[in-house]
Amino acid sequence: MKYLSEYRSPELVDYFLKEIKRTVTKPWVIMEVCGGQTHSLVKNGLLTMLPEQVRMVHGPGCPVCVTPLNLIDKAVFLAEEKKVILCSFGDMIRVPGSKKSLLDAKANGADIRILYSPLEAVKIASENPDKEVVFFAVGFETTAPANALSVIHAKRQGLKNYSILTSHVLVPPAMEAIVNDDENIVRGFLAAGHVCTIMGLSEYYPIVEKYKMPMVVTGFEPVDLLQGISMLVSQLEKGEFKLENQYSRVVEEEGNPAARKVINDVFESSDREWRGIGTIPGSGFELREDFSEYDANKKFQVNIAKAEENKDCIAGQVLRGQKKPHECSQFGKRCTPSNPLGAPMVSSEGACAAYYHYSNVGQNELLNA
Amino acid sequence: MCLAIPGKIKSIESMYNGTVQMAKVLFGGITKEASLEMVPDAKVGDYVLVHVGVAISKVNEDEAQKIFGYLREAGELDELIG
Numbered sequence: 001m002k003y004l005s006e007y008r009s010p011e012l013v014d015y016f017l018k019e020i021k022r023t024v025t026k027p028w029v030i031m032e033v034c035g036g037q038t039h040s041l042v043k044n045g046l047l048t049m050l051p052e053q054v055r056m057v058h059g060p061g062c063p064v065c066v067t068p069l070n071l072i073d074k075a076v077f078l079a080e081e082k083k084v085i086l087c088s089f090g091d092m093i094r095v096p097g098s099k100k101s102l103l104d105a106k107a108n109g110a111d112i113r114i115l116y117s118p119l120e121a122v123k124i125a126s127e128n129p130d131k132e133v134v135f136f137a138v139g140f141e142t143t144a145p146a147n148a149l150s151v152i153h154a155k156r157q158g159l160k161n162y163s164i165l166t167s168h169v170l171v172p173p174a175m176e177a178i179v180n181d182d183e184n185i186v187r188g189f190l191a192a193g194h195v196c197t198i199m200g201l202s203e204y205y206p207i208v209e210k211y212k213m214p215m216v217v218t219g220f221e222p223v224d225l226l227q228g229i230s231m232l233v234s235q236l237e238k239g240e241f242k243l244e245n246q247y248s249r250v251v252e253e254e255g256n257p258a259a260r261k262v263i264n265d266v267f268e269s270s271d272r273e274w275r276g277i278g279t280i281p282g283s284g285f286e287l288r289e290d291f292s293e294y295d296a297n298k299k300f301q302v303n304i305a306k307a308e309e310n311k312d313c314i315a316g317q318v319l320r321g322q323k324k325p326h327e328c329s330q331f332g333k334r335c336t337p338s339n340p341l342g343a344p345m346v347s348s349e350g351a352c353a354a355y356y357h358y359s360n361v362g363q364n365e366l367l368n369a
Numbered sequence: 370m371c372l373a374i375p376g377k378i379k380s381i382e383s384m385y386n387g388t389v390q391m392a393k394v395l396f397g398g399i400t401k402e403a404s405l406e407m408v409p410d411a412k413v414g415d416y417v418l419v420h421v422g423v424a425i426s427k428v429n430e431d432e433a434q435k436i437f438g439y440l441r442e443a444g445e446l447d448e449l450i451g
């Protein structure tokens with residue numbers, strides 16, 4: 001077992017597709033919250049294989065997409081004006097701010113480094129004691145332990161030249177914002193497997209109960225996604241609402257206690273602005289007071305005005321699952337991955353970009369899905 | 370962005386005066402470093418799920434096998450997990 005290729009098995013894909021077709025009798029709208037799952041569904045052509053009654057809509061779970069323009073502007077400012085070594089995950093580098101992207105700033109000579117892990121940024125800080133190093137800490141709960149660990153490592157080593165620019169978003173408050181919306185059409189959720197790997201299931205039971213919303217914690221491979229959809233359709237058809245765990249090979253009921261502890265030590269929850277959606281109460285992480293010396297916002301006192309979003313972009317509806325990307329008048333016309341007008345087009349895990357990239361793979365079926 | 374992939378722990382070494390366990394983890398043909406601080410009981414040979422340089426979970430073998438139960442009767446199992 002390598003725990004990867006097995007979950008792409010055509011026989012199992014076929015098995016679960018048949019299960020879904022056998023079970024479904026009515027139309028259902030299902031949302032996968034996580035952008036990684038959106039990407040996998042679209043890239044593997046799964047949307048074109050599902051029966052007509054199962055309509056998948058795509059949630060706001062791409063942290064790169066929902067990072068406000070203003071924060072990208074701040075990162076560019078830190079790199080260009082404050083001459084810091086600005087470190088970032090690769091996904092964030094191409095996203096345009098209100099004037100330029102980090103990649104543009106890098107081309108103009110700013111010291112911007114693309115890293116695989118925030119722990120590498122701490123190493124860069126220890127090797128460059130005369131420079132300030134800032135890590136652009138975007139992510140969901142999945143990434144929070146790594147970003148928190150970087151701060152703990154820096155503190156342990158007594159580094160004074162390391163800080164993070166946080167843009168941390170949380171899944172459960174976003175799910176609530178989606179189901180609470182008057183226009184909501186979502187009837188069941190695939191919950192994000194790797195977020196639950198860290199946080200466990202406890203936060204989801206109240207949402208399932210309160211909104212009578214069935215939910216299945218699901219993995220990322222084609223077989224995972226189809227099994228998750230099959231479990232959800234079966235609940236919906238029976239009129240049940242339960243929290244089930246498809247991804248039990250890595251998700252435990254209580255999540256990962258060591259990771260949750262590190263998050264709790266370093267971060268506290270706060271209101272957060274989501275690009276394309278607006279502010280959602282309690283939906284983000286900020287550094288705790290004890291760690292404020294590692295907070296780039298406080299350290300550099302950057303004040304940058306909020307940037308306006310493009311008026312033609314319907315990202316708010318796309319990210320809530322109320323509209324599909326191709327229902328936007330700008331999709332593929334003025335708005336493309338190389339010139340994104342809004343949040344879901346900025347990274348391949350955003351719904352608009354996923355549809356755009358793979359639109360040649362059975363375009364018609366996909367657009368009708 | 371929340372991509373996390375399973376890999377096999379090849380070796381483990383202690384860093385920062387024994388406070389941090391770092392592992393070399395094999396993903397297919399590629400080896401990468403990952404911190405084991407979040408999975409303190411992981412051993413050489415275990416499969417762990419790694420996200421941005423941090424192992425966030427061990428893979429539970431028994432749970433992982435369950436999905437193949439669906440194919441057992443169809444007799445298509447052997448070639449899949451062989």
Ligand code: SF4
Binds near residue numbers: 331
């Ligand atoms: S296609 Fe572009 S403009 Fe339309 S909703 Fe998506 S990101 Fe916004």
